[in-house]
Amino acid sequence: MKGTLWLAWRQQRALAGCAAAVLLAAVALAAYFRAGMLDDLHSGVFDHCDPGPLYCSRPQDGLPQFLDVEPLKLLGALNMALPALVGMFWGAPLLGRDRELGTHRMVLSQGVGRAQWFASRFALAALGTVVLSGSLALLFRWWWEPAVNRSYGVFWYEATALTGSGPSLVAAALFGLSVGTLAGLLTRRVLSAAALTLLVTGAVAVLVQWTHRARLLVPPQRYVSAGWRPKEPMGDKWSTGHYGLITGSGRRDSVLECPYPSGRELRECMTGNGYVSRYYEANPAGDYWAFQWADTALLGGLALVLVLVTVLLLRRRV
Template structure:
């Protein structure tokens, strides 16, 4: 990145002749020097932008380009769906009006599923990339080069310096990811779930919708900043941030089905078990006369053997299917998003605590 904190003079501004570095002459036309003779904090956001303008600029420009691409893709997907009347249809559907549309749905998936999956993958990876290339170098580069020492000897205290370093990147990250999430949700409403085969509960799909990409992006920024403060080495901080984001996202993926109670569908013993097209199936099995729930593996019944006799032996009276219906999507997303955001706030608070203990 260009620029370091070392560009600040004792007055908190860049060097220059005729008082430009002091903020009290022709170099300070806006009168930015305060009455008490100390430089205000508002000079630091400009410096942060100067230091990290490449990454911030790429993030903003890339987000804008992705939004335009998403709008074009949405128009093409909508045109195909309308022309073939396959809205809400899947390859194997329970919806009567979708009968005979399998060929059109297959053609739609062949044409647009790769693009939709690419967008999902990008939104899932973006938080880790933000943490690695923006969060980790944010403080680590200053500490590694020693340029932070100049700022900490001036009127700008360490906590105000850290707040200024975080504020602008956090604002850019929030703006970019919120915009991308909104555009993807707009795109998803046309061709998501059944038609495309990319379901809301899939790992890629869930990480791309609603508050999830925004919360994880802020978590990546917080995790990278804290790693930089602790390790004080840029490359090591980037590696630790990447590992931490992989672990955290994997852990929440495992926790996700249990964030709220699932619903259970009941069927007769010999009835076919079918879930709605857009439901997230968690498990299925058999219920016995005593009310116990058994899976096929628990009973050991073989389809090619005396299956009926095996069911009678275990006193099976019915079948069950545990699922999250599509109505659980947004509650699950907001619960997980809230937990992730709370973790981001906790890591940010810890970063300030580390800064206070190390630098006063």
């Protein structure tokens, strides 16, 4: 390792060390709490529980019964915040610190081109970001696996699981890094770049959560049951909250037209109003990967665009 890459490592090794320390601490805590989760599952107290959206009840008093998944959700929350943290503490100083101190002029005066100066810095930061985010995503998945899609655990569509795991986390972290890098180039101040990065990554995170709830990128499926027969169980599906009735002509009406779960009242109401079937809309558990790849494409594409903009602005800004 020599030249600009060696200089980049010298400047980023403290951040790399912090990232390694965070990862090691997360691994140790995950191993400890996952072992406790497995002990609870092997004790048999959850053997009577069925998978599904309803919570598991204790046989003796009917109170809800859950695994201790709060530490797991805290890891998911950390993963959700990772893009902002990477952007603020790794991306913003990447170009912003040299721009603020003016030390980039000395480097560029040694016969180093702007593209080489930027590429060595960003490549090293991107590698560290991929390793950190990918490791945390895999760690969450490993910890989550015993309680995945269980009434006493964590369902796939909960924000900490859907956003805090999988390849979309890597794309989101790279997006945060690219936002911070561009912000540092534009503002010439590390603190200003960090604040701008927090604002942008926070806004995009809210937008991504909205696309999930609106099913904008991954449309739900419609599950239809003929007549007044019981609807297909929700199970581990993610309901949109849209339930309704279908007439013989195919018109869909609100479930409030016949607000009865079953029985004679429902049959009489459907017959009297010409309804021939009922339906609900939901995403099956298999759509977890559809959400993951949609988010990966969206955030990865945005990261690539921001990197290209940074490269184009280097000649004018540095």
